[in-house]
Amino acid sequence: MSANGKVRVRRIYEEPAPDDGARVLVDRLWPRGVSKARAALDEWCKQVAPSTELCKWYGHDPELFAEFGRRYRAELVEPERAAALEHLRELAGEGRPLTLLTATKRPEISEAEVLAGLLGGRAR
Template identity: 60%
Template structure:
């Protein structure tokens, strides 16, 4: 299944289901005009992991390992399974406020869902 992609929450909307996967609400986005269909914060990295990682490319490989362990926890797993079901029904875009989407948790999620 390769119909899962990533984008910044601030990008122009594309077709399909759009899901915010950040733990924190993105700055400058009003809840009334949210440009996405769902908010699945259960799959976001923990505050501790997010703070430790700080989108440092040198820590990316270790971040992926730690994040995979967090995704195996029951609440995160439930969110992951929900995203997997959404991906089965059509195009799914995982949204994040991260500036570098390629090294974000959204990219890691997309990779796992596309397998």
């Protein structure tokens, strides 16, 4: 949990919860089988997503998560990604919960998890 206790990571396939606050999809691609209405998003922040090359290298292999996090954090200094990360920081600082959404089957080893750590924590 973050210092303000308000950043969480969830799968986009889960039903929205009343305490989700701002719901932001952080994947580059739209998730299969999810309508815009069902997603109940406040935003789709695809600019913050890791590069296609990094995603292909990583392949969601749990043994590679630490290195993925290191490489992804390095990508987040690129101007477009840095601006998107700053926007997420602003959302996290608004005093309401921020829920980072991803389509991955294991959100605990996803870019959303790395982002939650950078934003000050994670709550499930």
